[in-house]
Amino acid sequence: MHSFTDFFKGFERLPAVRSIFGDQTENVLRQLKVEFFSSKFGYMGVSDEDGHLIVSAYYLREGEAISKYLDVIHELVHVKQFRNGMALFDETYEYHNRPTELEAYKLAVEEARRLGMSDKELFEYLKVDWMSEEEVRKLAKNLGIKVAPKRAQERVR
Numbered sequence: 001m002h003s004f005t006d007f008f009k010g011f012e013r014l015p016a017v018r019s020i021f022g023d024q025t026e027n028v029l030r031q032l033k034v035e036f037f038s039s040k041f042g043y044m045g046v047s048d049e050d051g052h053l054i055v056s057a058y059y060l061r062e063g064e065a066i067s068k069y070l071d072v073i074h075e076l077v078h079v080k081q082f083r084n085g086m087a088l089f090d091e092t093y094e095y096h097n098r099p100t101e102l103e104a105y106k107l108a109v110e111e112a113r114r115l116g117m118s119d120k121e122l123f124e125y126l127k128v129d130w131m132s133e134e135e136v137r138k139l140a141k142n143l144g145i146k147v148a149p150k151r152a153q154e155r156v157r
Protein backbone atom coordinates (compact mmCIF):
# COMPACT_ATOMS: atom_id res chain seq x y z
CA MET A 1 0.00 0.00 0.00
CA HIS A 2 1.28 3.40 -0.98
CA SER A 3 0.25 6.93 -0.34
CA PHE A 4 -2.00 8.33 -3.10
CA THR A 5 -0.27 11.73 -3.04
CA ASP A 6 3.14 10.12 -3.66
CA PHE A 7 1.96 9.02 -7.10
CA PHE A 8 -0.88 11.35 -8.08
CA LYS A 9 0.33 14.91 -7.84
CA GLY A 10 -1.73 18.08 -7.74
CA PHE A 11 -5.19 16.48 -7.67
CA GLU A 12 -6.00 18.41 -4.49
CA ARG A 13 -5.88 21.63 -6.52
CA LEU A 14 -8.42 20.58 -9.16
CA PRO A 15 -11.83 22.25 -8.84
CA ALA A 16 -13.42 18.94 -9.92
CA VAL A 17 -11.78 17.12 -7.00
CA ARG A 18 -12.52 19.95 -4.57
CA SER A 19 -16.17 19.68 -5.61
CA ILE A 20 -16.11 16.12 -4.24
CA PHE A 21 -14.45 16.65 -0.87
CA GLY A 22 -14.72 20.40 -0.23
CA ASP A 23 -12.39 21.67 2.47
CA GLN A 24 -11.62 18.07 3.42
CA THR A 25 -9.84 17.56 0.07
CA GLU A 26 -6.24 17.71 1.35
CA ASN A 27 -7.14 15.60 4.35
CA VAL A 28 -8.84 12.85 2.38
CA LEU A 29 -6.18 12.64 -0.32
CA ARG A 30 -3.39 12.58 2.27
CA GLN A 31 -5.05 9.62 4.00
CA LEU A 32 -5.92 7.79 0.79
CA LYS A 33 -3.94 4.62 0.13
CA VAL A 34 -3.28 3.16 -3.29
CA GLU A 35 -2.52 -0.44 -4.19
CA PHE A 36 -1.01 -1.39 -7.55
CA PHE A 37 -1.60 -4.71 -9.23
CA SER A 38 0.10 -6.14 -12.26
CA SER A 39 -2.27 -7.40 -14.90
CA LYS A 40 -3.13 -6.55 -18.49
CA PHE A 41 -6.78 -6.57 -17.47
CA GLY A 42 -8.61 -3.97 -15.48
CA TYR A 43 -8.10 -0.30 -14.89
CA MET A 44 -8.84 1.27 -11.52
CA GLY A 45 -11.24 0.62 -8.69
CA VAL A 46 -12.01 1.33 -5.08
CA SER A 47 -12.02 -1.37 -2.40
CA ASP A 48 -15.46 -1.86 -0.85
CA GLU A 49 -13.70 -3.10 2.31
CA ASP A 50 -11.68 -0.05 3.30
CA GLY A 51 -12.09 2.45 0.46
CA HIS A 52 -8.51 2.38 -0.86
CA LEU A 53 -7.73 2.90 -4.51
CA ILE A 54 -6.67 -0.08 -6.63
CA VAL A 55 -4.77 0.62 -9.85
CA SER A 56 -3.43 -1.57 -12.63
CA ALA A 57 0.25 -0.71 -13.05
CA TYR A 58 -0.03 -1.89 -16.65
CA TYR A 59 -2.88 0.53 -17.34
CA LEU A 60 -0.93 3.32 -15.68
CA ARG A 61 1.97 2.63 -18.05
CA GLU A 62 0.05 1.91 -21.24
CA GLY A 63 -3.31 3.69 -20.94
CA GLU A 64 -4.20 6.98 -22.58
CA ALA A 65 -3.42 9.98 -20.37
CA ILE A 66 -6.90 11.48 -20.64
CA SER A 67 -8.57 8.16 -19.76
CA LYS A 68 -6.36 7.68 -16.72
CA TYR A 69 -7.03 11.23 -15.61
CA LEU A 70 -10.80 10.85 -15.94
CA ASP A 71 -10.66 7.47 -14.21
CA VAL A 72 -8.95 9.02 -11.18
CA ILE A 73 -11.73 11.65 -10.96
CA HIS A 74 -14.31 8.85 -11.28
CA GLU A 75 -12.67 6.73 -8.58
CA LEU A 76 -12.36 9.66 -6.18
CA VAL A 77 -16.15 9.98 -6.31
CA HIS A 78 -16.30 6.32 -5.20
CA VAL A 79 -13.86 7.15 -2.39
CA LYS A 80 -16.30 9.79 -1.17
CA GLN A 81 -19.25 7.40 -1.53
CA PHE A 82 -17.43 4.78 0.51
CA ARG A 83 -16.62 7.32 3.21
CA ASN A 84 -20.32 8.21 3.30
CA GLY A 85 -21.20 4.59 3.91
CA MET A 86 -22.69 3.87 0.52
CA ALA A 87 -22.55 0.39 -1.01
CA LEU A 88 -20.31 0.73 -4.06
CA PHE A 89 -21.35 -2.45 -5.82
CA ASP A 90 -25.11 -2.57 -5.37
CA GLU A 91 -25.98 -5.58 -7.51
CA THR A 92 -29.68 -4.72 -7.59
CA TYR A 93 -28.67 -2.33 -10.38
CA GLU A 94 -26.92 -3.16 -13.60
CA TYR A 95 -23.60 -1.30 -13.95
CA HIS A 96 -24.92 1.23 -16.48
CA ASN A 97 -27.88 2.13 -14.21
CA ARG A 98 -26.18 2.01 -10.81
CA PRO A 99 -26.55 5.38 -9.01
CA THR A 100 -23.00 5.25 -7.56
CA GLU A 101 -21.57 4.72 -11.07
CA LEU A 102 -23.70 7.43 -12.66
CA GLU A 103 -22.58 9.94 -10.02
CA ALA A 104 -18.93 9.03 -10.65
CA TYR A 105 -19.27 9.14 -14.44
CA LYS A 106 -21.19 12.42 -14.30
CA LEU A 107 -18.31 14.30 -12.72
CA ALA A 108 -15.76 12.66 -15.04
CA VAL A 109 -17.88 13.61 -18.07
CA GLU A 110 -18.18 17.20 -16.85
CA GLU A 111 -14.42 17.39 -16.51
CA ALA A 112 -13.94 15.80 -19.94
CA ARG A 113 -16.23 18.37 -21.54
CA ARG A 114 -14.38 21.17 -19.78
CA LEU A 115 -11.21 19.82 -21.42
CA GLY A 116 -12.90 19.87 -24.82
CA MET A 117 -13.73 16.20 -25.33
CA SER A 118 -16.52 15.61 -27.84
CA ASP A 119 -19.46 13.29 -27.31
CA LYS A 120 -17.90 10.91 -29.81
CA GLU A 121 -14.65 10.80 -27.82
CA LEU A 122 -16.61 10.38 -24.60
CA PHE A 123 -18.46 7.42 -26.08
CA GLU A 124 -15.12 5.82 -26.95
CA TYR A 125 -13.92 6.49 -23.40
CA LEU A 126 -16.94 4.65 -21.97
CA LYS A 127 -16.18 1.46 -23.87
CA VAL A 128 -14.73 -1.22 -21.62
CA ASP A 129 -14.43 -4.94 -22.17
CA TRP A 130 -17.05 -5.91 -19.58
CA MET A 131 -19.90 -3.93 -21.18
CA SER A 132 -21.67 -4.82 -24.39
CA GLU A 133 -22.12 -2.16 -27.07
CA GLU A 134 -25.79 -1.97 -26.05
CA GLU A 135 -24.90 -1.38 -22.38
CA VAL A 136 -22.38 1.31 -23.32
CA ARG A 137 -25.12 3.01 -25.34
CA LYS A 138 -27.47 2.89 -22.35
CA LEU A 139 -24.77 4.28 -20.07
CA ALA A 140 -24.06 7.09 -22.55
CA LYS A 141 -27.76 7.90 -22.71
CA ASN A 142 -27.98 8.00 -18.90
CA LEU A 143 -25.10 10.49 -18.92
CA GLY A 144 -26.53 12.74 -21.62
CA ILE A 145 -23.84 11.78 -24.14
CA LYS A 146 -25.09 11.87 -27.72
CA VAL A 147 -24.35 8.71 -29.62
CA ALA A 148 -24.44 8.27 -33.38
CA PRO A 149 -27.19 5.89 -34.46
CA LYS A 150 -26.11 2.40 -35.35
CA ARG A 151 -25.11 1.96 -38.96
CA ALA A 152 -27.89 0.93 -41.34
CA GLN A 153 -25.93 -2.25 -42.01
CA GLU A 154 -26.06 -3.24 -38.38
CA ARG A 155 -29.76 -2.42 -38.17
CA VAL A 156 -30.80 -4.80 -40.95
CA ARG A 157 -28.75 -7.69 -39.65
Ligand SMILES: [Zn+2]
Pocket residue numbers: 074078100101104
Ligand atom coordinates in the same frame (compact mmCIF):
# COMPACT_ATOMS: atom_id res chain seq x y z
ZN1 LIG B 1 -17.08 3.25 -11.00
